[in-house]
Amino acid sequence: MPRAVKDVADKRNVLSIMIGGEAGYGIMTSGEILARSFSRGGLHVHTDVEYPSLIRGGHNTYQVCVSEAEVWGLREKVDVLIALDDLTIREHTRELRPDGKVLFDLYENPIDPKKEFPDLRAEVVPVPLSQIVKEKNGDKVMRNTVSIGACMALIDYDFSFLEDVIRSTFGKKDVEVGNANVDAAKAGYDYIIDKAKCTVLKRVSRVGGAPRRMVLTGNDAIALGALQGGLRWYSAYPMTPASSILHFMAANEKATGIVVRQTEDEIAAGTMAIGASYAGARAMVATSGGGFCLMVEGLGLAAMTETPMVYVLAQRPGPSTGLATRHEQGDLQFALDASQGDFVRVVLAPGDVDEAFHHTFNALNLADRYQIPVIVISDRYLSESLRTTLPFDLSGKKIDRGKLLTEEQLAEAFDYKRYEDTEDGVSPRALPGMKGGLFVANGDDHYETGESNEDPDVRKQMMDKRFKKLKALTEEIPGPTLYGPPDADATIVTWGSCKGPCMDAMNILLDKGRSVNLLHFIYLKPFPRKLALEKLKKARMTIGVESNRTSQFDRLMREELKVSVDKKIRKYDGRPYFAEPLANEIEEAMR
Amino acid sequence: MTTPEELRSTVIPDWCPGCGNHAILMSVKGAIADLGLDPKDVVLVSGIGCSAKTPHYVKTYGFHAIHGRALPVASGIRLANHQLTVIAHCGDGDCYGIGMEHFIHAMRRNVNITVLVHNNQIYGLTTGQTSPTSDFGFKTKSTPGGSIERGVMPLILAIGSGATFVARGFAGNPKHLRGLIAEGITHKGASLIDILQPCVTFNHVNTFAWYRERVYDLKDAGHDPTDRARAMEKALEWGDRIPTGVIYRTERPPLDDLVPALAQGPLVKQPLERDIRPLMERFY
Numbered sequence: 034m035p036r037a038v039k040d041v042a043d044k045r046n047v048l049s050i051m052i053g054g055e056a057g058y059g060i061m062t063s064g065e066i067l068a069r070s071f072s073r074g075g076l077h078v079h080t081d082v083e084y085p086s087l088i089r090g091g092h093n094t095y096q097v098c099v100s101e102a103e104v105w106g107l108r109e110k111v112d113v114l115i116a117l118d119d120l121t122i123r124e125h126t127r128e129l130r131p132d133g134k135v136l137f138d139l140y141e142n143p144i145d146p147k148k149e150f151p152d153l154r155a156e157v158v159p160v161p162l163s164q165i166v167k168e169k170n171g172d173k174v175m176r177n178t179v180s181i182g183a184c185m186a187l188i189d190y191d192f193s194f195l196e197d198v199i200r201s202t203f204g205k206k207d208v209e210v211g212n213a214n215v216d217a218a219k220a221g222y223d224y225i226i227d228k229a230k231c232t233v234l235k236r237v238s239r240v241g242g243a244p245r246r247m248v249l250t251g252n253d254a255i256a257l258g259a260l261q262g263g264l265r266w267y268s269a270y271p272m273t274p275a276s277s278i279l280h281f282m283a284a285n286e287k288a289t290g291i292v293v294r295q296t297e298d299e300i301a302a303g304t305m306a307i308g309a310s311y312a313g314a315r316a317m318v319a320t321s322g323g324g325f326c327l328m329v330e331g332l333g334l335a336a337m338t339e340t341p342m343v344y345v346l347a348q349r350p351g352p353s354t355g356l357a358t359r360h361e362q363g364d365l366q367f368a369l370d371a372s373q374g375d376f377v378r379v380v381l382a383p384g385d386v387d388e389a390f391h392h393t394f395n396a397l398n399l400a401d402r403y404q405i406p407v408i409v410i411s412d413r414y415l416s417e418s419l420r421t422t423l424p425f426d427l428s429g430k431k432i433d434r435g436k437l438l439t440e441e442q443l444a445e446a447f448d449y450k451r452y453e454d455t456e457d458g459v460s461p462r463a464l465p466g467m468k469g470g471l472f473v474a475n476g477d478d479h480y481e482t483g484e485s486n487e488d489p490d491v492r493k494q495m496m497d498k499r500f501k502k503l504k505a506l507t508e509e510i511p512g513p514t515l516y517g518p519p520d521a522d523a524t525i526v527t528w529g530s531c532k533g534p535c536m537d538a539m540n541i542l543l544d545k546g547r548s549v550n551l552l553h554f555i556y557l558k559p560f561p562r563k564l565a566l567e568k569l570k571k572a573r574m575t576i577g578v579e580s581n582r583t584s585q586f587d588r589l590m591r592e593e594l595k596v597s598v599d600k601k602i603r604k605y606d607g608r609p610y611f612a613e614p615l616a617n618e619i620e621e622a623m624r
Numbered sequence: 625m626t627t628p629e630e631l632r633s634t635v636i637p638d639w640c641p642g643c644g645n646h647a648i649l650m651s652v653k654g655a656i657a658d659l660g661l662d663p664k665d666v667v668l669v670s671g672i673g674c675s676a677k678t679p680h681y682v683k684t685y686g687f688h689a690i691h692g693r694a695l696p697v698a699s700g701i702r703l704a705n706h707q708l709t710v711i712a713h714c715g716d717g718d719c720y721g722i723g724m725e726h727f728i729h730a731m732r733r734n735v736n737i738t739v740l741v742h743n744n745q746i747y748g749l750t751t752g753q754t755s756p757t758s759d760f761g762f763k764t765k766s767t768p769g770g771s772i773e774r775g776v777m778p779l780i781l782a783i784g785s786g787a788t789f790v791a792r793g794f795a796g797n798p799k800h801l802r803g804l805i806a807e808g809i810t811h812k813g814a815s816l817i818d819i820l821q822p823c824v825t826f827n828h829v830n831t832f833a834w835y836r837e838r839v840y841d842l843k844d845a846g847h848d849p850t851d852r853a854r855a856m857e858k859a860l861e862w863g864d865r866i867p868t869g870v871i872y873r874t875e876r877p878p879l880d881d882l883v884p885a886l887a888q889g890p891l892v893k894q895p896l897e898r899d900i901r902p903l904m905e906r907f908y
Contacts, residue, residue, distance in 0.1 A: 247907040263896030297729040301696040308700025313892035465685035473686030
């Protein structure tokens with residue numbers, strides 16, 4: 034094998050690897066193993082998975098973008114394509130760089146790549162995946178393990194990291210399975226070193242002395258944030274892309290002592306959680322847009338009964354079933370105003386895994402402190418992409434249950450009223466089982482006691498009472514964060530998970546010498562008007578970036594600030610943004 | 625010891641005079657008193673409709689929720705604090721119409737809650753439309769030519785769904801009903817008590833007199849509620865003779881006993897702080 038030469042010496046270089054094939058080939062596991070192997074070598078990783086809504090067959094891909102510098106999202110171009118079938122080459126020829134590599138089992142599928150794929154410029158590196166598996170007496174599904182071993186040799190990355198990760202992935206339950214997979218990967222690695230006649234694509238090297246980083250998805254981070262926040266109840270009905278939260282919670286039900294229930298539908302998931310929360314358990318539910326539709330009647334109930342609730346809304350393209358396994362940020366306007374009637378709620382949308390952890394934790398506190406529903410918006414991209422991040426900072430994470438009374442405090446209260454009209458609108462809260470706190474939580478509008486009441490003055494008073502919460506809430510809602518140079522010709526304005534691609538695009542443009550920065554919003558309702566205006570005042574030109582057809586965030590800005598962004602970039606093809614084309618679009622908009 | 629009188633709240637019932645709900649209210653208060661339950665440990669949960677007003681009239685904790693959703697709310701309350709006695713009040717539309725899905729799953733799930741269905745075979749609060757339990761041919765504002773659908777049979781449905789306690793009461797026999805409710809509360813697992821509750825304003829067919837002519841007590845008839853085949857026969861009996869009392873009873877661990885977290889005591893009494901570092905360790 035030829036000598037390893039790093040093609041470009043730039044730290045910002047991103048190596049993009051894609052593994053593709055039919056569902057059931059073990060593609061997701063392989064992608065995750067690759068990601069962890071790079072992370073253990075001190076590199077930054079961002080991945081994404083693309084899959085249609087079916088169980089076997091179809092065409093699945095897993096993309097791993099890896100860099101010595103922080104990488105925030107996906108690249109459009111692919112450097113190494115691990116093709117477990119020829120369809121993968123056909124589908125991704127366009128994305129392959131001319132100097133890229135295709136790992137493919139030409140021995141099992143003796144085709145003429147030049148004839149089959151006339152547009153293919155990348156080099157096809159034939160690896161006898163099936164034959165190696167057969168020699169190892171392995172299962173056909175192990176072809177992907179051989180292929181990722183070969184990939185490591187092709188990019189000249191230390192095999193030891195891969196070996197480590199394979200052992201911890203497969204070897205935990207069965208040492209033999211771990212060993213067999215390490216053997217298979219090593220055979221693929223050795224094949225490239227000893228037999229392949231190809232050049233090496235060296236773009237990243239292990240980084241010595243790097244801090245230990247976690248590799249996890251947005252859903253993992255949401256689950257961890259909730260558990261750190263004292264979550265006691267989780268109920269859900271399975272729905273992509275929220276389901277992995279249910280899986281995580283169920284797998285850790287015993288270890289964490291939470292109650293996890295899969296219910297008959299999202300109506301039950303939501304209202305059961307409301308019951309649990311009313312009884313005093315911190316409760317969260319998660320779903321996607323379709324399931325959220327069903328949860329909305331409960332959302333209003335939580336608001337009217339002032340029962341703390343956290344809803345995770347992991348978006349996917351709608352309306353209706355839309356694209357069940359794809360990406361979009363199309364439910365913002367729905368979340369902002371879902372349910373009949375007016376009430377105070379929080380809507381927030383973390384931009385990355387670290388924010389998903391911290392702001393889910395905060396969501397539980399806000400729900401308790403203000404006795405309101407809080408909606409945490411994620412999407413297919415944030416929920417299912419893996420990203421490297423520093424261990425979550427757990428310092429100063431204090432659980433705040435707001436005005437929840439103890440039995441002793443209740444004993445001292447004279448004439449306790451659950452919905453007492455207080456100065457800040459938040460009423461002291463008793464729980465069933467407490468002496469002296471008897472009340473009826475009521476979805477009908479009611480007087481301070483909870484008793485139904487239709488008197489016009491009482492209705493007005495109680496509506497105003499609930500809206501008083503807005504004052505303190507608005508004061509504590511964090512404003513948007515500015516990334517990049519404080520002063521720039523153009524400011525990218527975005528929200529939620531678009532943060533990642535926008536960070537990448539900004540960095541690409543800054544490297545090119547363009548003057549651009551980025552303003553990212555997490556908290557959307559109540560809208561941080563003052564803080565947003567302060568930041569936007571300094572912007573010379575604003576370019577909005579979001580993943581939906583109608584610029585839903587821009588509509589919110591117009592409503593709240595009476596200003597619109599100068600230029601709008603939108604994407605609604607079911608796929609997330611890729612860094613390079615987004616950078617081009619932003620540059621175009623800056624002209 | 626709490627007396628039924630002490631369980632009376634300051635809110636005065638606004639049901640129609642003569643409504644079957646008054647007897648149900650009296651019976652539930654009686655059952656709570658008979659069992660010596662502390663009002664602070666009792667939660668009455670309801671959906672929407674005339675039946676849903678019940679929690680306001682009893683001096684315990686309460687949750688007046690939304691149409692059809694009393695059972696998931698009640699299940700959530702009970703699982704979050706299984707030291708509470710949770711009694712759901714639903715109507716026939718509430719439980720067998722809009723909330724039918726939850727009804728079936730609550731029965732199979734067998735959470736330790738008591739479900740009282742105020743079944744008057746009509747939509748009362750919305751001023752008289754057909755209900756899921758209305759008989760074929762029943763004339764209402766929404767079925768002026770008579771209903772062309774047959775009514776559901778909630779008791780057989782409950783048994784088929786895996787219910788462990790299925791009974792029928794009659795608002796015209798509050799003493800009997802009081803005993804049934806107490807039995808339902810004592811039963812370990814979900815218990816259904818379907819209550820024949822004449823609506824004196826909108827249902828002029830299924831009146832107190834109509835029922836009195838037909839109801840009989842299963843106990844007097846020597847019915848063995850542990851015999852499922854016989855229970856199913858009785859659950860299907862409707863027309864000239866209508867059985868009341870415990871139709872079916874069996875033992876199966878309630879969900880409360882099977883949820884791992886509850887083995888350490890009520891969920892709400894467990895500490896909130898936890899160390900998630902071991903969980904984080906899995907992500908390297």
